[in-house]
Amino acid sequence: xxxxxxxxxxxxxxxxxxxxxxxxxxxxxxxxxxxxxxxxxxxxxxxxxxxxxxxxxxxxxxxxxxxxxxxxxxxxxxxxxxxxxxxxxxxxxxxxxxxxxxxxxxxxxxxxxxxxxxxxxxxxxxxxxxxxxxxxxxxxxxxxxxxxxxxxxxxxxxxxxxxxxxxxxxxxxxxxxxxxxxxxxxxxxxxxxx
Numbered sequence: 058x059x060x061x062x063x064x065x066x067x068x069x070x071x072x073x074x075x076x077x078x079x080x081x082x083x084x085x086x087x088x089x090x091x092x093x094x095x096x097x098x099x100x101x102x103x104x105x106x107x108x109x110x111x112x113x114x115x116x117x118x119x120x121x122x123x124x125x126x127x128x129x130x131x132x133x134x135x136x137x138x139x140x141x142x143x144x145x146x147x148x149x150x151x152x153x154x155x156x157x158x159x160x161x162x163x164x165x166x167x168x169x170x171x172x173x174x175x176x177x178x179x180x181x182x183x184x185x186x187x188x189x190x191x192x193x194x195x196x197x198x199x200x201x202x203x204x205x206x207x208x209x210x211x212x213x214x215x216x217x218x219x220x221x222x223x224x225x226x227x228x229x230x231x232x233x234x235x236x237x238x239x240x241x242x243x244x245x246x247x248x249x250x251x
Contacts, residue, residue, distance in 0.1 A: 059146060060100040062090055063137065063208070064118065064153035065108030065130050077239060078114045082156045086239060087114060089156040091123065097160040099167060100149065106140055114153070141214040147172065152208030154239040162234040166209060174226040175216040179209040185231040199227060207235040 064078050064087055078087035094103050105123045107115040108130025119125060128136035137150060170177040183196055183203035193205035217223055
């Protein structure tokens with residue numbers, strides 16, 4: 058399985074002059090994600106998906122020795138769709154802004170997902186996010202309960218056919234290690250005082 062780290066976003070909601078993934082939480086945020094993926098020993102390759110939106114992040118991950126793939130930087134979903142078409146094996150997609158992600162959380166996710174599903178999205182309950190003081194911009198409702206995407210998906214791109222809808226399966230994993238995405242200054246402040 059290949060790990061794809063989405064790290065080409067603008068990070069405009071952070072309202073910082075520094076690139077979001079290079080903000081420090083002991084070390085740059087992106088480095089926490091990359092270390093967790095490496096130390097999990099699940100992946101044959103780790104690829105950083107970058108764009109011109111974050112040139113310093115691209116430079117940083119390249120210096121660390123990670124392979125990069127470029128996108129146009131039009132947005133997470135559009136960039137991911139174009140990148141997925143280039144793979145012929147399952148991929149573990151993760152946002153580069155998850156500083157609490159660790160190998161144990163990755164291992165638990167791999168236990169929870171069904172590899173027969175084309176698209177497994179890891180989600181957390183809105184109530185759980187609220188209990189952590191985290192706000193999300195977008196929620197989905199399943200059986201009357203609200204959930205937020207974590208930024209992690211396990212996808213088999215070989216089963217995706219152009220123009221045909223893909224069934225998305227949801228895996229609920231209420232865990233701070235996957236719930237904490239840095240999207241805003243408030244998120245970063247919460248992280249730093251935790």
